[in-house]
Amino acid sequence: MGRRPEVFVRQVSMAEGRRLQRITRTSKDPVKLRWAIVVLMSAQGQPAPDIAYLLRTSEDYVRDVIHAFNDRGFDALSPKWSGGAPRRIDEQTRDWICVIARCDPRFLGRPFSCWSLTKLRDYLIDAGYVTTISVETVRRVLPARGVSWQATKTWKASTDPDFTAKMRRIHDPYDHPPADGRVLCVDEFGPLNLQPRPGRAWRPAGRPVRLRATYTRDQGVRHMIAALDLATGRLHYRIRDRKRWHEFLSFLKTMRRRWPAEKLYLICDNFSPHKHPEVRTWCAANQVDLVFLPTYASWLNWIEAEFAAVRYFAPNGTDHRTHTEQDTAIGAYIRRRNQRARPRTGFATNSKIRHADYPFKAA
Template identity: 30%
Template sequence: MRAHVVLHAARGRSNARIARETGLHLDTVRTWRGRFAEQGLPGLFDRKRSGRPPSFIPLQAAQVKALACQLPAETGTALARWSCPELAREAVERGIADTVSASTVRRWLSRDALKPWQHRSWIFITDPDFSAKAERVLDLYARTWQGRALGADEYVISADEKTSIQARCRCHPTLAPGRARAMRVNHTYGRGGALAYLAAYDVHRAYVSGRCEPRTGIDPFMNLVAQVMSQEPYASATRVFWILDNGSSHRGKKAADRLATAFPNAVMVHTPVHASWLNQVEIYFSVVQRKAVSPNDFTDLTQVEGRLRAFEDRYNAAAQPSQWRFTTSDLNDLLARLDRHTPGRQDQSSAALTA
């Protein structure tokens, strides 16, 4: 920028014209033109500033950032992921800097929002009918089925099992929170067994029906179905759609036939493989985990079951339906983005459309 000012001045142009053509302020043009006239080329360099000189040059910060953007295994380091202290140590070992602190590395990384100590998991879509299955579930959440709106006597239930809820009897009593003190839970405990919690969540009524079983399986799941379908309004409903994942208790056509045989007005709808996030009952289970069973402090399984039943009543008294905003349009946008970024998926999509 300073050199451009000088070159324009060498062509005999005025300060105002230089400012207009370079987009600089008139005072800026006047300053650098005057300094060049007085000092020549050295006048274009920064003057010495007071204070402590910088300890690191930008190149060192860039090299540490580049190191953070590599997997430790790629560099031959026996780590699963980088931390700021490990990056500082590695930078010194590589000769990037004679010494550097973890706080300095953290400051460098924060400028580019780099957090190599965090990770997110992902998975490829493996279900060839992912789109069709997901659209059926999303349509049911929007109260439609096969292009028609659901009637007032048709219901949508999301069901699943929460496995292995343990009874952990603490060796010392849990202490309630006090002034400037969090609740204290003793780390040592005795095992009192585990049970499975099966729940059926009415998507549009925000009503939960649950039961506890010693273990999961076909019979425990059918017990849950019988418990729900024997109650009103489901017993006399025209249709009750059961949204389920692909767990072994209710997987495949045999499970759908078994449900239809026992209850003719029940329709089983499976989510795609590896897509339990489409099942709204998982939202309820996350609430149960956070509010009812964490921290786990029970004397026996009877107390666990009592807590779950009491929480179920509490939830049903105050719950509102989930504001589910992920629609079929969002699904199509998501799949389109995956097609653009996943090698080979575009060819598969084109082949499917051709077929």
């Protein structure tokens, strides 16, 4: 078989040569840059095989670029990208995919409580919404229309008939600290048993830290009684073996000695030791006002957010073997936290929990 005749670009003018050089220096489109290099090298007398060898491509590719330039000039160096294949899933079908994904599968005759992408794809095909669709397409359609994979959570609605009045009673000292005293949010944290606790940390990829598993825990539990001082943002606490009314009253006496000249307003839940007659009698005689939360409304106690942080940064991710070791770790975190404490103001100012009917609505 004879050798194919060489193909070169047509005669290129000085202006066209400068334009080709400018494209090779400034073009950000890799395809346009490659085509311009082919044309420029051919204009300089390089044969197609040599150009193909230098650019690591085929001779046919080089000849196609040269022919295109000879036919259409510089228009041939501007790629005309098409929009790809036409959509096979129209907008209405995409809407139906999202509607079905939000439905309970059992309502549609499927014997499971949630959709996987594969099960959703199979249902769409079986029900005739589409003739064919990939799992990847379903995965991309859902978030594009605001449907995401979320965990189902529970919400305990308050059954307190005086909820609104009690909630406003809580919000009032939060929003308007009393001039004659100090607001303290009080609660118990625990139980603090000795066990490996899951947590989060930065680790090398693919090398997670594993903690031992425990089945026998015979060292008992402890409890932390704590108070959040809204005026300073500091957290005051005591760790005790039990959390009876005796321990609670002892803690209140400690708080009373800390601020002897101020009236104390204590925000606390309906735990029975908080309402013990001995506690109530002592509080009435020592300028301590107990402000109780509505039933099933512990989230109104500002200290709950502080407990979440204590749990996250102190016990989580640890495996303490003694209560002394665990108590020391918790105390070290709280001391560091108190050094950076700021007064607490603006409780949930933009949250829907400010609405009086919020606790009676399921989340």
